[in-house]
Amino acid sequence: MISISVDSQFVHKVWNDVELSKMVDGGVPFAMGSDGGGAIGRAYGVYDEVAGVDVRGRFIIDPDGVIQGMEVLTPPVGRNVDETLRQIQAFQHVRNTKGGEVTPSGWKPGGKVLKPGIGLVGNVWKEWNPKDVYGKR
Amino acid sequence: MQEGKASCERPAAVVAAMESAETGAREEPKKEAKGMTIMVGRKAPDFTAPAYHKGSFVPVSLSSFLGKWVVVCFYPGDFSFV
Incomplete structure (x- = not known):
């Protein structure tokens, strides 16, 4: 810092x-x-x-x-320090998996990650739902 | 890094493009920031700045953090409210 x-x-x-x-x-x-x-x-x-x-x-x-x-x-x-820390943790996760896992919106450590690949195209909705991380708004 | 003398001189911060990482040499701050586009996914411009750190006046360089994650925070001024 x-x-x-x-x-x-x-x-x-x-x-x-x-x-x-x-x-x-x-x-x-x-x-x-x-x-x-x-x-x-x-x-x-x-x-x-x-x-x-x-x-x-x-x-x-x-x-x-x-x-x-x-x-x-x-x-x-x-600023919001918690959000900065969350972003660092997300970037570290992506780096540690060499980009094999990416973090969707609202991700927190331990949360659902996505594995980019041809099978995921058009199918993100099966893997990830905004209500799961943001609830009903 | 050596502790700087608390003299009346105000050494200016030095910004260097990562490409020409001349360390040590004090040069005029490069005013033309062309070719130093700030963009995610690109190298952060290196800099060395006079600093206060835990009881000492020691210069701080971004490049000394290579190999570590680092957050650089700018703010409008000491003693500001937020």
């Missing part, structure tokens, strides 16, 4: 010391990177040139350095 904003590393330290360490035991455990000038945010398409800040972008990067997932939110809405 790396967090990044345009604030300096010195401000990161003070924020950790005076506020975040009161929310997280032992303080922030990961590196808090400084992106003064926005070069990193620009490279990732999340730097707001007008406001001069990095907006709320989140990138899941695999062991090969490949982006597997990304999400970008405007500043007033916070």
